[in-house]
Amino acid sequence: MSEPRSIIAGTESDTADVVAATTAAAEAFTAYRATTPTQRADFLESVAAEIEADREAIAEAAVAESHLPEGRIAGEVGRTTGQLRLFAGVVRRGDHLGVRIDPPLPDRAPLPRADIRQRQVPLGPVAVFGASNFPLAFSTAGGDTASALAAGCPVVVKGHPAHPRTGFLVAQAVGRAVEKAGLHPGTFSFLLGEGYDLGQDLVTDPRIKAVGFTGSRGGGLALVAAAAARPEPIPVYAEMSSINPVVVLPGALGGDVAALATAYVGSLTLGSGQFCTNPGLLFLPRGEAGEAFLAAAADAVRQAAGAPMLTPGIAAAYASGTEALRGAEGVRVLAEGSAAGSEAPAPQLVEADALAGPVVDEVFGASGVVVRYDDLDDLLPHLERLEGQLTATVHATDADTEAARALLPVLELKVGRILFNGWPTGVEVGHAMVHGGPFPATSDSRSTSVGSLAIERFQRPVAYQDVPAGVLPEAVRDDNPWSLRRRVDGELE
Amino acid sequence: MSEPRSIIAGTESDTADVVAATTAAAEAFTAYRATTPTQRADFLESVAAEIEADREAIAEAAVAESHLPEGRIAGEVGRTTGQLRLFAGVVRRGDHLGVRIDPPLPDRAPLPRADIRQRQVPLGPVAVFGASNFPLAFSTAGGDTASALAAGCPVVVKGHPAHPRTGFLVAQAVGRAVEKAGLHPGTFSFLLGEGYDLGQDLVTDPRIKAVGFTGSRGGGLALVAAAAARPEPIPVYAEMSSINPVVVLPGALGGDVAALATAYVGSLTLGSGQFCTNPGLLFLPRGEAGEAFLAAAADAVRQAAGAPMLTPGIAAAYASGTEALRGAEGVRVLAEGSAAGSEAPAPQLVEADALAGPVVDEVFGASGVVVRYDDLDDLLPHLERLEGQLTATVHATDADTEAARALLPVLELKVGRILFNGWPTGVEVGHAMVHGGPFPATSDSRSTSVGSLAIERFQRPVAYQDVPAGVLPEAVRDDNPWSLRRRVDGELE
Numbered sequence: 001m002s003e004p005r006s007i008i009a010g011t012e013s014d015t016a017d018v019v020a021a022t023t024a025a026a027e028a029f030t031a032y033r034a035t036t037p038t039q040r041a042d043f044l045e046s047v048a049a050e051i052e053a054d055r056e057a058i059a060e061a062a063v064a065e066s067h068l069p070e071g072r073i074a075g076e077v078g079r080t081t082g083q084l085r086l087f088a089g090v091v092r093r094g095d096h097l098g099v100r101i102d103p104p105l106p107d108r109a110p111l112p113r114a115d116i117r118q119r120q121v122p123l124g125p126v127a128v129f130g131a132s133n134f135p136l137a138f139s140t141a142g143g144d145t146a147s148a149l150a151a152g153c154p155v156v157v158k159g160h161p162a163h164p165r166t167g168f169l170v171a172q173a174v175g176r177a178v179e180k181a182g183l184h185p186g187t188f189s190f191l192l193g194e195g196y197d198l199g200q201d202l203v204t205d206p207r208i209k210a211v212g213f214t215g216s217r218g219g220g221l222a223l224v225a226a227a228a229a230r231p232e233p234i235p236v237y238a239e240m241s242s243i244n245p246v247v248v249l250p251g252a253l254g255g256d257v258a259a260l261a262t263a264y265v266g267s268l269t270l271g272s273g274q275f276c277t278n279p280g281l282l283f284l285p286r287g288e289a290g291e292a293f294l295a296a297a298a299d300a301v302r303q304a305a306g307a308p309m310l311t312p313g314i315a316a317a318y319a320s321g322t323e324a325l326r327g328a329e330g331v332r333v334l335a336e337g338s339a340a341g342s343e344a345p346a347p348q349l350v351e352a353d354a355l356a357g358p359v360v361d362e363v364f365g366a367s368g369v370v371v372r373y374d375d376l377d378d379l380l381p382h383l384e385r386l387e388g389q390l391t392a393t394v395h396a397t398d399a400d401t402e403a404a405r406a407l408l409p410v411l412e413l414k415v416g417r418i419l420f421n422g423w424p425t426g427v428e429v430g431h432a433m434v435h436g437g438p439f440p441a442t443s444d445s446r447s448t449s450v451g452s453l454a455i456e457r458f459q460r461p462v463a464y465q466d467v468p469a470g471v472l473p474e475a476v477r478d479d480n481p482w483s484l485r486r487r488v489d490g491e492l493e
Numbered sequence: 494m495s496e497p498r499s500i501i502a503g504t505e506s507d508t509a510d511v512v513a514a515t516t517a518a519a520e521a522f523t524a525y526r527a528t529t530p531t532q533r534a535d536f537l538e539s540v541a542a543e544i545e546a547d548r549e550a551i552a553e554a555a556v557a558e559s560h561l562p563e564g565r566i567a568g569e570v571g572r573t574t575g576q577l578r579l580f581a582g583v584v585r586r587g588d589h590l591g592v593r594i595d596p597p598l599p600d601r602a603p604l605p606r607a608d609i610r611q612r613q614v615p616l617g618p619v620a621v622f623g624a625s626n627f628p629l630a631f632s633t634a635g636g637d638t639a640s641a642l643a644a645g646c647p648v649v650v651k652g653h654p655a656h657p658r659t660g661f662l663v664a665q666a667v668g669r670a671v672e673k674a675g676l677h678p679g680t681f682s683f684l685l686g687e688g689y690d691l692g693q694d695l696v697t698d699p700r701i702k703a704v705g706f707t708g709s710r711g712g713g714l715a716l717v718a719a720a721a722a723r724p725e726p727i728p729v730y731a732e733m734s735s736i737n738p739v740v741v742l743p744g745a746l747g748g749d750v751a752a753l754a755t756a757y758v759g760s761l762t763l764g765s766g767q768f769c770t771n772p773g774l775l776f777l778p779r780g781e782a783g784e785a786f787l788a789a790a791a792d793a794v795r796q797a798a799g800a801p802m803l804t805p806g807i808a809a810a811y812a813s814g815t816e817a818l819r820g821a822e823g824v825r826v827l828a829e830g831s832a833a834g835s836e837a838p839a840p841q842l843v844e845a846d847a848l849a850g851p852v853v854d855e856v857f858g859a860s861g862v863v864v865r866y867d868d869l870d871d872l873l874p875h876l877e878r879l880e881g882q883l884t885a886t887v888h889a890t891d892a893d894t895e896a897a898r899a900l901l902p903v904l905e906l907k908v909g910r911i912l913f914n915g916w917p918t919g920v921e922v923g924h925a926m927v928h929g930g931p932f933p934a935t936s937d938s939r940s941t942s943v944g945s946l947a948i949e950r951f952q953r954p955v956a957y958q959d960v961p962a963g964v965l966p967e968a969v970r971d972d973n974p975w976s977l978r979r980r981v982d983g984e985l986e
């Protein structure tokens with residue numbers, strides 16, 4: 001048995017480290033979940049400040065490890081600290097505690113009603129798997145970690161092997177905040193491991209009570225299966241694969257078609273297309289205007305140069321994915337950009353006759369598929385056949401309102417976010433955002449991994465019936481010491 | 494391929510019926526989820542009225558099929574209609590739609606913020622498996638059905654074979670309400686089947702998007718596995734097994750020990766012990782007062798007569814469960830009541846030295862286990878070793894406050910409801926109730942199957958980004974036609 005100890009790993013971790021970190025997390029849970037909203041919010045803000053204090057070294061490591069441009073990484077640092085502060089605000093407000101009070105009715109006939117109070121409690125230690133494509137905002141101190149810590153759950157991160165040093169530096173920043181707040185060191189640990197085993201050890205550890213993951217469908221499903229096979233199954237929030245359909249309605253081709261096509265290719269090739277929300281599939285009306293759009297898009301793709309992808313493995317998967325796509329029946333290559341070696345492969349645009357086989361598989365990278373349609377009756381069955389997606393985008397003008405109204409209920413059943421006249425890349429971090437969607441976009445469509453609603457993934461309700469005032473937790477006490485918004489007899493105060 | 498048709502089955506259903514009912518449900522979903530809060534609330538209230546209109550026939554069938562006393566069944570009719578009306582109120586209020594609006598910030602630097610709105614949408618057709626022990630309140634038009642219909646999901650019920658006629662009559666009442674409201678008949682169907690196959694067909698049907706179940710651990714886990722193995726996995730809310738620990742603290746033995754013991758045995762033997770919340774395990778302080786409690790409890794059990802159980806299968810499972818318990822190491826029989834034939838077996842009370850093997854398995858029926866403890870240090874490890882439970886009960890006086898405070902955080906991690914100085918049987922239907930808990934009490938600790946929070950099981954969030962006003966759903970429109978409480982920039986209006 002390993003001694004419980006928090007770990008901020010700079011090198012490869014092993015099974016003993018997993019046990020040590022989860023044991024420390026379980027120990028830390030008792031005190032951490034008992035922190036007041038103010039203490040927890042202060043801690044989250046301190047994590048943000050510690051990251052900012054080391055932002056130069058962190059950004060330098062992230063640029064070197066991810067091949068992403070400096071501006072993008074600078075933005076991601078801001079997004080990461082902004083996310084932590086967003087959750088600090090959520091925790092201070094306290095609405096996530098979901099307090100409900102049904103006062104006693106001692107004189108009710110035939111039976112009196114007891115005093116019943118409800119609040120949300122944190123699930124327990126959470127395992128977070130960092131993403132390859134967002135070395136900061138979806139990694140060590142990213143959205144999963146921020147929302148789990150906000151909920152009152154200690155976190156054990158498995159850093160992504162594509163950016164170990166970035167992860168280590170961010171983890172050290174979190175560690176400093178833990179220490180300054182006087183929290184148990186097991187509140188946060190960071191492990192590193194190349195292989196599959198470390199992640200399996202972590203998810204099957206009995207002390208871990210929930211999992212956050214952003215990555216491939218194969219990786220996510222392996223964790224889901226491991227979590228379901230535990231003696232005590234636990235929830236896994238895996239954000240996995242999505243081809244993010246875009247529907248161009250006829251009216252949208254009435255304006256500057258070339259500008260629209262250029263914007264599309266801009267979103268398609270942004271960051272070498274390495275976004276969960278990359279617009280991989282576009283539905284285009286048949287006809288002259290559609291031809292003009294396609295010609296302009298093909299031109300833009302031809303002018304696009306490949307940039308280095310995150311890892312050689314991702315570049316190799318892009319190569320095999322695009323090859324399978326080009327070889328599929330009814331698929332014609334429309335345009336190819338330029339490559340800069342095998343790790344910076346060429347963007348591509350293809351046209352497909354039907355949604356089948358490789359056409360609907362996610363190719364992680366700058367590969368777009370265009371499917372033509374005649375009219376709404378032709379388009380809707382395509383959309384109804386799609387698997388679950390993170391996003392759906394509609395390009396429309398007032399002339400398309402009727403068609404857009406017909407599309408909306410169909411898209412609502414398929415995706416977590418519907419956007420009009422924009423592009424799906426770029427996910428705003430706010431209170432109304434949903435970064436989620438039906439399977440296989442995620443393993444749990446009832447949640448989002450971005451935005452303040454993400455905190456609800458790591459909580460569950462507990463009811464307190466006739467619990468004496470002197471024993472009740474602060475959140476549900478009559479004197480309401482945390483000034484929480486409460487639902488009394490079903491009505492919000 | 495079966496034609497889509499709603500089914501209110503009075504006799505055994507087959508696979509074709511499953512396909513017909515789920516196809517009809519999928520067809521009905523489009524219109525049903527588009528109903529306004531008022532239309533949906535009116536419909537739920539109409540279901541309650543239709544059940545009341547046929548209450549005599551329904552109650553007569555339920556008494557005949559369940560062997561439960563008339564008073565209990567009359568109460569259950571009231572509970573069922575009350576539950577439907579509770580959800581009607583929830584739907585009218587509209588807070589379950591969880592509307593969030595982050596207004597656009599066109600001048601924000603470096604990038605403007607889009608207009609983002611969020612609401613909850615229903616998951617789709619829901620399969621509900623009626624429970625054996627509540628032929629009304631947890632069955633055909635029980636909590637799962639009421640909350641799914643409230644969320645906007647059509648429902649296909651698999652009626653419990655222990656009370657087919659009760660189910661049929663209730664289903665007919667729902668069917669009349671569907672017709673009177675002018676809803677698509679696929680909004681509600683009712684199937685009957687003895688075997689395992691019909692349920693598997695239903696859960697693996699691609700049109701079903703979530704499952705509600707109340708029953709045994711084996712039955713629940715089979716549905717969870719079937720749902721997870723689907724090409725599109727779906728959530729299963731299975732409320733399964735619980736032994737509902739009761740902790741008697743020393744102070745509670747300072748009063749009328751005999752009355753306390755009698756009340757305990759009353760809860761243990763209520764309805765032949767056939768409650769999910771039956772107090773199957775009691776922790777008692779060693780010493781004189783504990784002895785007195787135990788003697789009184791044993792006396793009360795000896796005076797208790799077995800009543801007919803719900804089904805011969807349940808009586809047989811009780812017989813084998815109690816036999817295994819009595820044969821386990823360190824288990825001594827304290828008292829046995831009287832049987833009235835094999836289908837009305839005797840209540841029993843045993844003492845166990847340790848929490849192992851059959852001692853911690855649920856015996857569905859009036860079988861209680863007592864475990865003695867010396868002090869808090871002796872008690873807490875017992876509680877920490879328990880699996881997840883629906884409830885935990887503490888008996889305490891002011892003298893026990895310190896111990897109760899120490900118990901609370903331990904119990905919170907194990908159960909969905911903590912109650913003081915009462916008994917866990919009798920689950921209030923309200924806004925603050927939690928009838929849920931960590932595995933294996935349920936398959937999803939983040940939910941409750943009783944109370945208004947249950948509606949959240951059948952919803953998921955969707956975000957609308959820059960969707961034109963003329964296309965936006967009513968719930969998130971600026972003019973707020975349904976007068977919903979909205980969260981704007983994170984703050985509740």
